[in-house]
Amino acid sequence: METLSLSTQIILAIFAPALLVVLFTRITFNHYVALILTVALFAASVQAGYTHRWWIYILDAASLTVGFWYSTKSNKTKKKSASE
Numbered sequence: 001m002e003t004l005s006l007s008t009q010i011i012l013a014i015f016a017p018a019l020l021v022v023l024f025t026r027i028t029f030n031h032y033v034a035l036i037l038t039v040a041l042f043a044a045s046v047q048a049g050y051t052h053r054w055w056i057y058i059l060d061a062a063s064l065t066v067g068f069w070y071s072t073k074s075n076k077t078k079k080k081s082a083s084e
Contacts, residue, residue, distance in 0.1 A: 009051070013059035017042065018067030022074075031071035038064060 004012070017038055024034030042060055045051065051060075 009053075009056060010059065013056045014063055017060050017063035018070065021064060021067030021071055025071040025075070031068060031075055034071060035064065035068050038067070 020038045020041065021031070021034050024037045025031045028034055028037070042064075046057070051057065
């Protein structure tokens with residue numbers, strides 16, 4: 001009962017988690033909270049049965065890592081420029 005094509009799932013797995021981490025970081029001003037919210041959101045979607053392939057989970061995890069790295073780097077740069 002998959003409604004999205006395989007290519008759409010791959011594209012979403014690559015970009016959506018990273019973008020969500022960055023978005024939640026902008027909203028909460030804390031990259032740790034943003035990561036927890038994003039992981040909870042994806043865990044709920046897995047529990048609901050929206051994904052079935054293990055390699056999609058790996059793409060999601062890699063994208064989460066990239067989004068967390070970018071948010072951490074962005075916060076450090078912002079704090080450094082604010083202190084000058």
